[in-house]
Amino acid sequence: MPSLRDQLAAAAREVPERRWATPSDIAVRGRRRTRRQRAAVVGATFLVVAAVVLAATGGLVPHRAAPSTPPVLTCLVADGTPGPAALPGRVLLGGRQIVVVDLATGRSVPAGDCGAVGSTERAVPVTHAQVTMGGPMDAVSIVDASGQRTTIGTDHSLTEAYPTPDGGFLVVRDNYPTTPDATLLRYDSNGSQVSGPTKVPESVVFAVEGVVDTGIAAGGNTDLYIVDPATGAVLRVLDRFTTWGVAASGHLIAWRPHYDKETVEFTADKQIPLRCTPSCQPIAIYDTRTGTTREYPSTTPDGRLYTSAAFSPDGTRLALATADDPASHDGSTVAVLDLASGATTLMPGIPSQGQPGGPSLTWLPGGASLIVAGTTQTGAQLLVWHPGDSTLRPAVTLTGDATSATVSALGQDDTAWTQP
Amino acid sequence: MSDPPVELDFDAFYVASRRRLLGQLALMTGDADQAQDVVQEAFVRAWQHWDRLRTLDNPEAWVRTVAWRLAVSRWRRSRRAVRLYPRVAVAEASPPQGTDEELDVRAALGRLPEGQRLVLVLHELCDLSVEQVARQTGLPVGTVKSRLARGRAALADLLGSDSEEVGDAQPA
Numbered sequence: 001m002p003s004l005r006d007q008l009a010a011a012a013r014e015v016p017e018r019r020w021a022t023p024s025d026i027a028v029r030g031r032r033r034t035r036r037q038r039a040a041v042v043g044a045t046f047l048v049v050a051a052v053v054l055a056a057t058g059g060l061v062p063h064r065a066a067p068s069t070p071p072v073l074t075c076l077v078a079d080g081t082p083g084p085a086a087l088p089g090r091v092l093l094g095g096r097q098i099v100v101v102d103l104a105t106g107r108s109v110p111a112g113d114c115g116a117v118g119s120t121e122r123a124v125p126v127t128h129a130q131v132t133m134g135g136p137m138d139a140v141s142i143v144d145a146s147g148q149r150t151t152i153g154t155d156h157s158l159t160e161a162y163p164t165p166d167g168g169f170l171v172v173r174d175n176y177p178t179t180p181d182a183t184l185l186r187y188d189s190n191g192s193q194v195s196g197p198t199k200v201p202e203s204v205v206f207a208v209e210g211v212v213d214t215g216i217a218a219g220g221n222t223d224l225y226i227v228d229p230a231t232g233a234v235l236r237v238l239d240r241f242t243t244w245g246v247a248a249s250g251h252l253i254a255w256r257p258h259y260d261k262e263t264v265e266f267t268a269d270k271q272i273p274l275r276c277t278p279s280c281q282p283i284a285i286y287d288t289r290t291g292t293t294r295e296y297p298s299t300t301p302d303g304r305l306y307t308s309a310a311f312s313p314d315g316t317r318l319a320l321a322t323a324d325d326p327a328s329h330d331g332s333t334v335a336v337l338d339l340a341s342g343a344t345t346l347m348p349g350i351p352s353q354g355q356p357g358g359p360s361l362t363w364l365p366g367g368a369s370l371i372v373a374g375t376t377q378t379g380a381q382l383l384v385w386h387p388g389d390s391t392l393r394p395a396v397t398l399t400g401d402a403t404s405a406t407v408s409a410l411g412q413d414d415t416a417w418t419q420p
Numbered sequence: 421m422s423d424p425p426v427e428l429d430f431d432a433f434y435v436a437s438r439r440r441l442l443g444q445l446a447l448m449t450g451d452a453d454q455a456q457d458v459v460q461e462a463f464v465r466a467w468q469h470w471d472r473l474r475t476l477d478n479p480e481a482w483v484r485t486v487a488w489r490l491a492v493s494r495w496r497r498s499r500r501a502v503r504l505y506p507r508v509a510v511a512e513a514s515p516p517q518g519t520d521e522e523l524d525v526r527a528a529l530g531r532l533p534e535g536q537r538l539v540l541v542l543h544e545l546c547d548l549s550v551e552q553v554a555r556q557t558g559l560p561v562g563t564v565k566s567r568l569a570r571g572r573a574a575l576a577d578l579l580g581s582d583s584e585e586v587g588d589a590q591p592a
Contacts, residue, residue, distance in 0.1 A: 012443030
C-alpha cells in the first residue's frame with residue numbers, strides 16, 4: 001500500500017490542465033492590472049479634490065436617502081456617472097455573468113443600464129443602500145437610493161460584505177500578504193462606520209458567513225465560531241458544525257457532516273449525497289438568542305436528503321431542497337420547515353439537472369414567497385412558490401450563461417411582482 | 421554581479437512551478453478548472469510584486485497562498501444558499517484523468533472539510549512542516565495536528581483502508 005504522500009503526489013501529477021497562458025500573457029495582464037490600480041488611486045484622489053473644491057464653492061449639496069426610502073436596487077449607468085435608476089421588484093441572477101431581470105415581465109435589463117452591477121460585482125441588500133462588491137477595482141462600495149456611491153475599499157485585498165440584523169453591514173478585509181490576519185469594519189444603515197477596524201485572526205475570519213445578533217458567525221471548517229465584532233474575541237465555539245447560514249433576523253443554521261459511507265448513498269460520481277440508510281444525522285438549528293440547539297429531520301418523508309437550505313427573512317422557517325438524482329432525473333423536492341412546530345410543506349418534481357445541491361432557494365424580503373431556480377437541459381427557470389400552494393408559477397426562463405443561476409432577491413416585497 | 425533581468429527570472433519561475441502548483445491547488449480545491457484559473461491569476465499578482473518576491477526564499481509558497489485565497493474568495497462570492505452537504509468538488513469540465521486509484525484519492529479528498537484537505541495537502545504534498553503549515557494558515561499548531569489526524573482518519577475511511585496505512589507520514 002503506497003503511503004499517503006505517494007498517493008497524493010500521484011493524484012496531483014494526473015490533474016488535467018488546459019492551455020497555459022504564456023509568460024508574456026501573464027506580463028500583459030500584470031501591467032494591465034497595475035494600470036487599473038493606479039488609475040483607481042488617481043481617480044479617487046481627483047474625486048476627493050473635486051469634492052473639496054465644490055464644497056468650498058457651494059457647488060456640492062450632500063445628499064443621502066431619507067430613512068423612509070424603500071430598499072430598491074439602484075445602479076450606475078454604463079459610463080460610471082451616478083444615475084438614480086431604481087429597479088424595484090427585480091432580482092439579481094448570479095451565474096458567469098450577473099444580469100438584472102424584471103420578474104413581472106421576464107425581461108432582462110440591458111447591461112448598459114446598470115453598470116454598477118456588472119459581470120464581477122454582486123450586491124448585498126441593506127436597509128437604505130446597496131453594498132456592491134467587486135468590479136474592476138475589487139471595491140466595496142455603497143450605492144444609496146439616489147445613486148450616490150461611496151467606496152470603502154479600492155485595493156486588491158480580498159474583501160467581503162455582509163448585512164447585519166440592524167440594517168447595516170460588515171466588511172471583511174483580508175490583510176494578506178502584509179499580515180496574516182483580517183480586519184472587520186462595521187457600518188450602520190447610512191454607511192457610517194460604527195466599529196472597527198478590528199483585527200481578528202485569519203483562522204477565524206477565514207470563512208465569515210454573516211452577522212448574528214450576538215456576534216459574527218465565522219469559522220474554520222471543523223468548528224463554527226461566534227466572534228465579538230468589537231474585539232475579535234471568540235465568544236462561543238460550536239464543535240464540528242461545518243456548514244451554516246444566517247437569517248436576516250440573526251438566526252443561525254448549522255449542520256454536522258455525515259461522512260459514513262456505509263449509510264450515505266451518493267451519486268455515481270461520488271459527489272452528491274442522495275439518501276441515507278437507515279437514517280441521516282439531523283439538521284441542527286442553533287438559536288443565537290437562547291444559546292440552544294434543536295434538531296430536525298434532514299430528509300424528506302421518503303428519505304431524500306436535503307442538500308441546500310435558506311432561512312426565511314424573519315428566521316422562523318427554513319426552505320430546503322433535495323438534489324436531483326441523475327439516475328432517474330425525477331427532480332428535486334423543495335420543502336418549507338416551520339421551526340416552531342416542525343411541520344413541513346413539500347413541493348416535489350422541481351427540475352434541477354446539473355445543480356449539485358438542487359435548486360437554489362431565495363426568499364423574497366416579505367417572506368411570503370420563495371424563488372426556486374430550477375434548471376433543465378435547455379436553461380434555467382425561475383419559479384415562484386407561495387408555500388402551501390399546489391403549484392409553482394413560472395416567472396422567468398433563461399438560457400445561456402444563466403443556466404446555473406443563483407438568485408438574490410432585492411425587491412421591496414413580493415407584492416411588486418406577484419401580479420403578472 | 422548584477423541581478424538577472426526580472427522578466428527572464430519570472431518567466432523561468434512561472435514555467436518551472438505552474439504545473440506543480442496546479443496539482444496542489446486542484447487537490448486543495450477539488451476543482452482542476454478553477455485551480456488553473458486561480459493559479460494563473462496568482463501568477464499575475466506575483467508578476468506585479470516580482471521585485472520583492474524574487475528575493476524571498478520560497479516565492480512559490482506566496483503564489484500558492486494567493487491562489488488558495490482567490491479560490492476561497494470565489495467560493496464565498498458565488499455562494500448564495502447554504503449547502504447542507506460537505507463542500508465537495510463540482511463536476512470538472514475536463515474529463516477526469518488518471519488511474520482509478522488516483523481518481524479515488526481526488527474524490528475522497530474532495531469530500532473532506534476544506535480545513536482538513538488544506539492542511540493535508542500542505543503537509544503531505546507540499547512538504548511543509550506542521551509549524552510551517554500553522555504559520556501559513558494562521559492556525560495554532562495543535563489545530564493543525566488535530567486536522568491532520570482527523571483528515572487522515574476520514575481519508576482512510578473513504579478509501580476503504582485503515583488509518584495506519586494512509587497515515588504513515590508523521591507530522592514534522
